[in-house]
Amino acid sequence: MHSTIDTQRFRAEAEAVLHENILPFWIRLADETRGGWYGAVRGDGTLLRDAPKGAVLHARILWAFSAAYRTTGRPAYLAQAARAEEYLLSRFYDRTYGGLYWSLAADGTPLDTKKQFYALGFAVYGLSEYARATGDAEALEYAVRLYRQIEAHSFDPVRDGYIEAAARDWSELDDVRLSAKDANERKTMNTHLHILEPYTNLYRVHRTEELRARLVHLIELFLGRIWSPSTGHLGLFFDDDWHSRDAGVSYGHDIEASWLLLEAAFEAGDAALTARVLDAAARIAAAAGEGLQSDGSLICERRANGTCDFERHWWVQAENVVGQLWLWRHHGDDTALARAAACWSYIRDRLVDSAGGEWWWGILSDGTPDRANDKAGFWKCPYHNTRMCLEAMELLE
Numbered sequence: 226m227h228s229t230i231d232t233q234r235f236r237a238e239a240e241a242v243l244h245e246n247i248l249p250f251w252i253r254l255a256d257e258t259r260g261g262w263y264g265a266v267r268g269d270g271t272l273l274r275d276a277p278k279g280a281v282l283h284a285r286i287l288w289a290f291s292a293a294y295r296t297t298g299r300p301a302y303l304a305q306a307a308r309a310e311e312y313l314l315s316r317f318y319d320r321t322y323g324g325l326y327w328s329l330a331a332d333g334t335p336l337d338t339k340k341q342f343y344a345l346g347f348a349v350y351g352l353s354e355y356a357r358a359t360g361d362a363e364a365l366e367y368a369v370r371l372y373r374q375i376e377a378h379s380f381d382p383v384r385d386g387y388i389e390a391a392a393r394d395w396s397e398l399d400d401v402r403l404s405a406k407d408a409n410e411r412k413t414m415n416t417h418l419h420i421l422e423p424y425t426n427l428y429r430v431h432r433t434e435e436l437r438a439r440l441v442h443l444i445e446l447f448l449g450r451i452w453s454p455s456t457g458h459l460g461l462f463f464d465d466d467w468h469s470r471d472a473g474v475s476y477g478h479d480i481e482a483s484w485l486l487l488e489a490a491f492e493a494g495d496a497a498l499t500a501r502v503l504d505a506a507a508r509i510a511a512a513a514g515e516g517l518q519s520d521g522s523l524i525c526e527r528r529a530n531g532t533c534d535f536e537r538h539w540w541v542q543a544e545n546v547v548g549q550l551w552l553w554r555h556h557g558d559d560t561a562l563a564r565a566a567a568c569w570s571y572i573r574d575r576l577v578d579s580a581g582g583e584w585w586w587g588i589l590s591d592g593t594p595d596r597a598n599d600k601a602g603f604w605k606c607p608y609h610n611t612r613m614c615l616e617a618m619e620l621l622e
Contacts, residue, residue, distance in 0.1 A: 236621035243614035250582030268596035280344040285608035287351030295358035338393040349423035410462040457512025472529040476516030477541030480548035483510040521567030543613035
């Protein structure tokens with residue numbers, strides 16, 4: 226089937242969107258007056274100059290420009306990455322207790338000082354990528370420091386796994402939710418996935434046996450606790466003792482995890498573990514395929530009550546392209562290349578805002594762009610789509 230796919234055109238289009246659509250938007254969004262980046266842009270293009278600034282947004286900006294610089298060597302991307310690294314460490318890092326503040330006011334003063342381990346994970350991801358791209362010793366030092374803080378304050382040595390959040394001083398929090406739409410449970414697939422991902426990246430520049438052991442342990446947690454071999458799907462929310470607390474399915478997280486788990490196993494370098502992950506990853510990706518639509522897109526989720534969310538969110542499409550390309554490259558699934566190309570065509574034609582820059586939050590069930598949700602914000606960042614472009618450029622080489 227792949228003989229009908231023009232891989233070089235696919236690659237060139239993804240590269241053009243990266244350089245002409247995604248990253249220029251974020252360069253323009255820098256807050257030159259108060260530092261960092263503006264906290265939000267509405268879907269209609271309205272810039273909210275006084276919006277709070279999120280830790281996840283800034284850590285993802287750091288990752289995106291660092292990875293783009295490492296891959297392309299463009300000096301403009303290095304300048305943005307250096308700017309992001311400086312702001313993250315000077316404003317978000319808590320000098321008293323360690324860790325990152327969840328959010329800052331627009332002027333850069335601490336706003337929400339809780340320690341959400343998801344955000345610490347993204348800081349490790351961004352800082353390790355900056356160290357990987359530049360050899361910067363400070364970035365690596367802080368990446369290792371944050372990794373150790375995750376291990377000290379998030380890992381549950383009694384019942385295993387990583388808890389969601391802590392107060393500023395690392396004491397317990399009653400409300401550990403990542404966002405208002407999440408269940409208030411102590412352990413989630415999402416946070417485990419975004420601790421796995423930075424540990425993989427940190428291990429590339431900090432190759433200690435201790436970190437490798439933690440990476441392997443996280444992979445085992447996915448295989449033994451989070452993934453359901455009977456359904457192929459990942460569980461979403463768990464209590465402290467790993468009882469599932471939500472029967473919903475996130476197709477986007479399934480397809481994202483299918484390749485992030487394999488990336489982690491490749492990096493850990495254990496042949497037996499990699500063989501197990503190859504099998505599990507193929508089954509997770511197949512389960513995610515339940516959400517594939519005839520237009521090439523992937524819907525968001527199947528709720529616990531069995532109904533589906535048919536919106537096509539930007540990040541789900543981006544991860545679907547990457548997941549399908551990994552199935553093609555690393556599992557020998559030739560049909561997956563066609564699925565990747567179909568989803569890319571959907572993104573290119575429907576999600577990319579060629580006039581205003583960046584991508585829409587999503588396509589609504591009536592087929593129109595979602596102009597109500599953010600173009601940039603706490604969750605709408607240049608991470609999933611930048612990574613999709615970079616992965617496509619590498620895998621389609």
